[in-house]
Amino acid sequence: xxxxxxxxxxxxxxxxxxxxxxxxxxxxxxxxxxxxxxxxxxxxxxxxxxxxxxxxxxxxxxxxxxxxxxxxxxxxxxxxxxxxxxxxxxxxxxxxxxxxxxxxxxxxxxxxxxxxxxxxxxxxxxxxxxxxxxxxxxxxxxxxxxxxxxxxxxxxxxxxxxxxxxxxxxxxxxxxxxxxxxxxxxxxxxxxxxxxxxxxxxxxxxxxxxxxxxxxxxxxxxxxxxxxxxxxxxxxxxxxxxxxxxxxxxxxxxxxxxxxxxxxxxxxxxxxxxxxxxxxxxxxxxxxxxxxxxxxxxxxxxxxxxxxxxxxxxxxxxxxxxxxxxxxxxxxxxxxxxxxxxxxxxxxxxxxxxxxxxxxxxxxxxxxxxxxxxxxxxxxxxxxxxxxxxxxxxxxxxxxxxxxxxxxxxxxxxxxxxxxxxxxxxxxxxxxxxxxxxxxxxxxxxxxx
Amino acid sequence: xxxxxxxxxxxxxxxxxxxxxxxxxxxxxxxxxxxxxxxxxxxxxxxxxxxxxxxxxxxxxxxxxxxxxxxxxxxxxxxxxxxxxxxxxxxxxxxxxxxxxxxxxxxxxxxxxxxxxxxxxxxxxxxxxxxxxxxxxxxxxxxxxxxxxxxxxxxxxxxxxxxxxxxxxxxxxxxxxxxxxxxxxxxxxxxxxxxxxxxxxxxxxxxxxxxxxxxxxxxxxxxxxxxxxxxxxxxxxxxxxxxxxxxxxxxxxxxxxxxxxxxxxxxxxxxxxxxxxxxxxxxxxxxxxxxxxxxxxxxxxxxxxxxxxxxxxxxxxxxxxxxxxxxxxxxxxxxxxxxxxxxxxxxxxxxxxxxxxxxxxxxxxxxxxxxxxxxxxxxxxxxxxxxxxxxxxxxxxxxxxxxxxxxxxxxxxxxxxxxxxxxxxxxxxxxxxxxxxxxxxxxxxxxxx
Numbered sequence: 001x002x003x004x005x006x007x008x009x010x011x012x013x014x015x016x017x018x019x020x021x022x023x024x025x026x027x028x029x030x031x032x033x034x035x036x037x038x039x040x041x042x043x044x045x046x047x048x049x050x051x052x053x054x055x056x057x058x059x060x061x062x063x064x065x066x067x068x069x070x071x072x073x074x075x076x077x078x079x080x081x082x083x084x085x086x087x088x089x090x091x092x093x094x095x096x097x098x099x100x101x102x103x104x105x106x107x108x109x110x111x112x113x114x115x116x117x118x119x120x121x122x123x124x125x126x127x128x129x130x131x132x133x134x135x136x137x138x139x140x141x142x143x144x145x146x147x148x149x150x151x152x153x154x155x156x157x158x159x160x161x162x163x164x165x166x167x168x169x170x171x172x173x174x175x176x177x178x179x180x181x182x183x184x185x186x187x188x189x190x191x192x193x194x195x196x197x198x199x200x201x202x203x204x205x206x207x208x209x210x211x212x213x214x215x216x217x218x219x220x221x222x223x224x225x226x227x228x229x230x231x232x233x234x235x236x237x238x239x240x241x242x243x244x245x246x247x248x249x250x251x252x253x254x255x256x257x258x259x260x261x262x263x264x265x266x267x268x269x270x271x272x273x274x275x276x277x278x279x280x281x282x283x284x285x286x287x288x289x290x291x292x293x294x295x296x297x298x299x300x301x302x303x304x305x306x307x308x309x310x311x312x313x314x315x316x317x318x319x320x321x322x323x324x325x326x327x328x329x330x331x332x333x334x335x336x337x338x339x340x341x342x343x344x345x346x347x348x349x350x351x352x353x354x355x356x357x358x359x360x361x362x363x364x365x366x367x368x369x370x371x372x373x374x375x376x377x378x379x380x381x382x383x384x385x386x387x388x389x390x391x392x393x394x395x396x397x398x399x400x401x402x403x404x405x406x407x408x409x410x411x412x413x414x415x416x417x418x419x420x421x422x423x424x425x426x427x428x429x430x431x432x433x434x435x436x437x438x439x440x441x442x443x444x445x446x447x448x449x
Numbered sequence: 450x451x452x453x454x455x456x457x458x459x460x461x462x463x464x465x466x467x468x469x470x471x472x473x474x475x476x477x478x479x480x481x482x483x484x485x486x487x488x489x490x491x492x493x494x495x496x497x498x499x500x501x502x503x504x505x506x507x508x509x510x511x512x513x514x515x516x517x518x519x520x521x522x523x524x525x526x527x528x529x530x531x532x533x534x535x536x537x538x539x540x541x542x543x544x545x546x547x548x549x550x551x552x553x554x555x556x557x558x559x560x561x562x563x564x565x566x567x568x569x570x571x572x573x574x575x576x577x578x579x580x581x582x583x584x585x586x587x588x589x590x591x592x593x594x595x596x597x598x599x600x601x602x603x604x605x606x607x608x609x610x611x612x613x614x615x616x617x618x619x620x621x622x623x624x625x626x627x628x629x630x631x632x633x634x635x636x637x638x639x640x641x642x643x644x645x646x647x648x649x650x651x652x653x654x655x656x657x658x659x660x661x662x663x664x665x666x667x668x669x670x671x672x673x674x675x676x677x678x679x680x681x682x683x684x685x686x687x688x689x690x691x692x693x694x695x696x697x698x699x700x701x702x703x704x705x706x707x708x709x710x711x712x713x714x715x716x717x718x719x720x721x722x723x724x725x726x727x728x729x730x731x732x733x734x735x736x737x738x739x740x741x742x743x744x745x746x747x748x749x750x751x752x753x754x755x756x757x758x759x760x761x762x763x764x765x766x767x768x769x770x771x772x773x774x775x776x777x778x779x780x781x782x783x784x785x786x787x788x789x790x791x792x793x794x795x796x797x798x799x800x801x802x803x804x805x806x807x808x809x810x811x812x813x814x815x816x817x818x819x820x821x822x823x824x825x826x827x828x829x830x831x832x833x834x835x836x837x838x839x840x841x842x843x844x845x846x847x848x849x850x851x852x853x854x855x856x857x858x859x860x861x862x863x864x865x866x867x868x869x870x871x872x873x874x875x876x877x878x879x880x881x882x883x884x885x886x887x888x889x890x891x892x893x894x895x896x897x898x
Contacts, residue, residue, distance in 0.1 A: 008797070033656075035675050161642050170638070171620065171679065188637050189619070193610050207482075225704075226484050228697040230620065230679055247696050248677040254700065255674075258707035259789050262714070266785030266874075267778055274790040278810040285782050286815050289775060293819050296774045297826075300767035307763040314756040317766045318749035324770065325745045325882060326738060328777070329716055329875050333734050336715030340708050341723040348457070361727040366735050370742050377746070425715075425874070426778050433774060 011043045018048055022055055029056065034063035042072055049077050054085060061085075062092035065101065071273045075104040079113070087116040090125075096141035096249070099128040136220045137213030139253070140234045140243035143167055146174045149183050153198045156191055171230035174241055175204045182233060182241040184208045210235050213242060218257060221250045257343070264421035265332075265339050267292070292426045299324070299433035306441035313448060315382055319374070319391050320440045326370060327398035327432030332425045334359045334406025342410060342420045352411045356404060363403030367396035390447055394440035398432055405431045460492040467497055471504055478505065483512035491521050498526050503534060510534075511541035514550065520722045524553040528562070536565040539574075545590035545698070548577040585669045586662030588702070589683045589692035592616055595623045598632050602647045605640055620679035623690055624653045631682060631690040633657045659684050662691060667706060670699045706792070713870035714781075714788050716741070741875045748773070748882035755890035762897060764831055768823070768840050769889045775819060776847035776881030781874045783808045783855025791859060791869050801860045805853060812852030816845035839896055843889035847881055854880045 017028040029037065029052065041049050041064070053061045068074035078086060078101060090098050090113060102110050102125060110129070114122045124142060131137025145163045147156045156173075164170060173191070175183045184206040194203055210233045211220055224232055224247055231246045260270045272284035303310070303320070310316050338355060341347070347355065371392035378388035406428055410420030466477040478486065478501065490498050490513070502510045517523035527535060527550060539547050539562060551559050551574060559578070563571045573591060580586025594612050596605045605622075613619060622640070624632045633655040643652055659682045660669055673681055673696055680695045709719045721733035752759070752769070759765050787804060790796070796804065820841035827837035855877055859869035 033676070157641065160638075164638055164642070169636075169677075187618075188641070189609075189613055192606065192637070192641070193613070225697070225700050227482070228618075230696070247679070247700075248674070251674050251696075251700065251703065254703060255707075255793065258704075258711075259793075262707075262711050262785050262789050265711070265715070266781045268782045268785055272786065274786055274793065278807045278814070281786070281807065281811045282814050285779070285811065286818060288782070289779060289815055289819055290822070292775060292778050293771070293822060296771040299774070300771050303767040303770060304764065307766070310766050311760060311763055314760055315753065317756070317759050317769075318752040320766075321752060321770065321773065321882070321886070322742070322745040322749050324774075325748070325777075325878070326741060328774075329741050329878070330734070330738060332715045332781075332874055333717045333737070336711050336717055337721065337723055337730070340711050344704065344708075344723065358727045358730065362730045362734065365727070365731050366738055369735060370738055373739070373742060425781055429774070429778070433770070437770070 010040060014040055014044070014052075015048065018051055025052070025055060034060050035067040037064050038067035038069070038072075041068060041077075046077065046080070050081060053077065053081060053089075058085075058088045058092050062089045065089060066093055066097040070104075071275050073104070075101045078102075079105060079109055083112075083116055086113060090117060091121050094141050095121075095124050095128055095143060096139065096243075099125050099138075100133075103129055103133060131213055134217045135213060136211045136215040136217070136232075136234045136245055137242075139217055139220065139245045139249045140213070141246065142243040144174055144231075144233075144241075144244045145170045145172075146176055146241060147186075147200055149175050149177050149201050149204060151200050153191055153194050153196065153200075156200050160188065160191075171246070172244075174233055174244070175200055176241055180241060181239045182208075182210065182235045185233070208233065211245070212236070217253045220245055221253045221257070224250045225254075261339060261343055261421045264419070265335055265424050267424040267426040288424070288426055295426070295430035296433070299430065299437055302434055302437040302441065306437075306445065309441055309445045309449065313387070313444060315387070316441065316444055319378070319387075320437055322374065323391070323394045323398050323440045324433045324436035326395060327402045327436045328425070328429040330363060330366060330399045331402035331406040331428040331432045334362070334403050335410065335423065335425060335428050338407045338410050339421050339423070342414050347411070347414075352415075355411065356408050359403035359407035360400060361403075363400040364396065367399030368392075370399070371395035386448055387444070390440060390443045393443055394436065397439045398436040401435045402428075402432050459489060463489055463493070463501075464497065467500055474501070474504060483509050484516040486513045487516035487518070487521075490517060490526075495526065495529070499530060502526065502530060502538075507534075507537045507541050511538045514538060515542055515546040519553075520724050522553070524550045527551075528554060528558050532561075532565055535562060539566060540570050543590050544570075544573050544577055544592060545588065545692075548574050548587075549582075552578055552582060580662055583666045584662060585660045585664040585666070585681075585683045585694055586691075588666055588669065588694045588698045589662070590695065591692040593623055593680075593682075593690075593693045594619045594621075595625055595690060596635075596649055598624050598626050598650050598653060600649050602640060602643050602645065602649075605649050609637065609640075620695070621693075623682055623693070624649055625690055629690060630688045631659065631684045634682070657682065660694070661685070666702045669694055670702045670706070673699045674703075710788060710792055710870050713868070714784060714873050716873040716875040737873070737875055744875070744879035745882070748879065748886055751883055751886040751890065755886075755894065758890055758894050758898065762836070762893060764836070765890065765893055768827075768836075769886055771823065772840070772843045772847050772889045773882045773885035775844060776851045776885045777874070777878040779812060779815060779848045780851035780855040780877040780881045783811070783852050784859065784872065784874060784877050787856045787859050788870050788872070791863050796860070796863075801864075804860065805856050808852035808856035809849060810852075812849040813845065816848030817841075819848070820844035835897055836893070839889060839892045842892055843885065846888045847885040850884045851877075851881050 013028055017025040065074045065078055078089065102113055114125060145160055147159050151159065160173060172185050173188060175186055177183055184204040185208045186200060186203045186205065190203050209223055209227050211223065213234055220232060231244045233244050234242045236242055263272060264270055267288040269284035272280060374395055375388035375392040378391055379385050409423040409428060413423055414420040462477055466474040514523045514527055527538065551562055563574060594609055596608050600608065609622060621634050622637060624635055626632055633653040634657045635649060635652045635654065639652050658672055658676050662683055669681060680693045682690055683692045683694060684690055712721060713719055716737040718733035721729060823844055824837035824841040827840055828834050858872040858877060862872055863869040
């Protein structure tokens with residue numbers, strides 16, 4: 001999420017400053033925060049980006065790179081820098097940010113970067129690279145403020161000041177024992193407020209929430225959100241403190257998960273970048289459309305089967321598109337509400353059952369209401385009350401099917417461990433198309449011929 | 450977002466403990482964090498909730514109420530408590546949480562609660578109630594840690610300790626001058642690390658990001674996310690510090706905004722509560738379905754117009770459902786990607802233009818690919834290459850229209866200041882239905898008859 005509004009004038013100013021020479025450029029860039037330059041980068045070409053990164057002090061250059069949007073591919077910019085500059089920047093980056101960026105590169109590129117680093121940096125990043133990107137291990141930073149539980153107030157403050165030299169921000173102080181086993185957390189405020197001779201062991205909060213490195217990122221985000229935490233500790237199976245995940249990483253995760261939900265229920269592969277080019281978009285969407293074509297053939301075979309009926313009552317061709325279309329939209333409504341609800345809350349079996357029952361009721365009422373409108377239309381326009389009845393029944397039936405499948409299918413998928421958002425509108429509308437055509441054409445064959 | 454997994458056994462245990470008596474209940478409840486009890490409340494009935502709130506100390510009771518999901522309606526629980534208990538709880542709540550909850554009540558109920566409060570509390574909450582719920586003013590808390598810029602290190606620490614007695618958490622210390630004008634922020638860490646005789650004026654960061662009370666909540670969320678802030682100050686037009694919005698409120702805002710996007714593009718009113726009952730769901734969705742019915746009639750009138758053509762070539766009835774259905778799904782794909790992109794980023798005119806161009810290209814390629822499959826089918830199955838050609842052209846044309854409208858309509862809406870997500874799949878599929886039918890039936894009339 002980016003809020004700094006880039007004017008054309010900003011881009012123009014920076015591009016001109018690049019031409020005007022480094023002294024001018026430095027002065028112009030001083031007006032911007034690193035995260036703003038990261039956004040400006042979206043409008044600059046690769047060589048301009050490199051020029052700016054090479055010009056600025058490593059500290060700012062690394063901040064820009066860490067703030068760049070994933071879709072702007074900071075890893076490519078980083079890789080194409082002079083190896084010395086590259087090494088400087090990687091060593092300046094937080095371990096988790098460096099790992100995130102490097103993980104996007106090919107194996108041989110990763111190796112090339114890691115070889116130039118000091119052994120400490122390289123081994124730390126190599127270690128972080130082993131964790132799945134979408135787990136607490138993949139999100140965590142190993143840099144944190146940590147004090148021994150046996151320290152006194154004064155020693156703890158000295159220790160915190162010493163450790164914080166290297167860190168720009170910290171929110172929570174972690175407490176461990178002599179074996180590096182995680183014991184709890186303590187706030188800087190509580191240490192300061194404590195009596196002069198207080199010990200950390202008296203101040204530590206021992207019931208702190210924590211996660212393991214293989215905890216799914218969605219679970220990490222849920223915990224941070226539920227307990228309003230600025231950071232959450234990551235500990236291994238022996239209770240040793242490995243790192244922490246901070247709230248800002250979680251904000252990014254939540255954004256990405258919501259994007260995934262929206263894309264998936266709309267039949268777009270979750271990997272499609274929002275600002276990707278047409279090649280990516282075709283790759284991501286064509287497979288879904290071809291699946292949809294298959295299901296559309298299935299639905300159209302129902303229509304073919306009833307060709308003789310349509311030939312006798314041509315207005316059925318018009319009405320059947322209404323029934324199928326309405327069913328598709330009602331199913332999409334039920335799907336969106338249910339998928340989002342599953343994403344945000346865990347539903348018990350009873351709640352799942354009630355959800356389907358609710359959508360059944362909603363389908364029945366909305367179906368009858370719309371069915372009545374179409375009935376009146378058929379009565380006055382086509383002058384055929386029996387045709388009206390057929391359409392009324394088909395509409396009601398199809399909207400009930402829409403409700404049951406729109407809510408039921410994602411709930412079943414969740415139950416068997418599949419991402420419920422995969423039950424995209426493409427899958428759901430297959431049911432409403434097939435049953436919609438079956439209902440109207442089948443009923444018409446029985447009641448009107 | 451809630452992560453604590455409620456077992457049936459938890460609910461069972463608590464319900465039993467209520468029956469067993471208050472002593473047992475107290476012991477059972479001690480096992481749970483307040484935010485966990487808030488989730489348990491979703492499974493308890495109103496009288497059980499009241500029983501627990503009355504039993505627990507005010508501090509915990511108020512935390513439970515502040516952690517309850519909006520959809521569990523904490524305001525009703527609060528209002529139905531004994532007035533004394535209610536007053537105790539409201540006075541214990543943070544001002545912003547109290548305001549959020551009270552704002553959900555009817556005017557006369559609000560009045561009744563506010564009358565019992567101390568004048569300080571009542572006027573603070575009355576003031577916060579005046580701000581729009583979806584702005585920085587509506588989200589902000591007036592309790593914060595604030596020091597005068599002229600203080601010395603020692604006096605500042607004393608002041609911070611004094612002010613923090615009342616506050617459980619603070620992340621940033623705000624700095625003001627003698628006129629309460631906002632000057633910047635300072636971190637507790639920097640104060641502690643400073644030399645003994647340092648003054649706040651030497652430590653303050655003056656380029657802090659801030660917002661005004663009428664800043665939209667989405668903008669607030671964007672700034673907190675962009676600059677990785679734990680909190681952001683809210684100042685009035687005279688630069689006076691009014692309050693702060695914290696990251697945890699913003700996490701809730703982002704979740705709500707994403708839910709809104711998902712519901713709207715699926716044709717569900719943004720006000721529908723995910724766990725609402727069927728009455729709410731009907732109210733929220735029926736109007737959209739009736740709009741859809743109107744647009745479906747429009748599309749079906751195209752079919753009616755070509756009734757004679759369909760009568761002559763009945764297989765067109767089957768193929769036209771495929772063309773319209775594929776167009777609808779392709780449009781939904783383009784819509785989802787575009788709406789989400791507009792939500793997360795500001796697009797320039799040039800980017801908007803390029804987006805439509807990209808979707809045009811994607812529609813052309815996906816349309817031709819799927820058109821070819823249908824052509825081959827028509828060739829072998831119906832033995833009619835000219836019919837195949839008609840379908841190929843209609844498919845390609847309709848998927849191009851899907852791309853242009855799916856991307857173009859939300860971009861135009863954004864441009865004229867309307868929420869782009871309102872361009873729901875219901876609106877977009879009108880175009881693909883009408884043009885889909887027009888293309889296949891019109892081309893068939895020209896080329897096949």
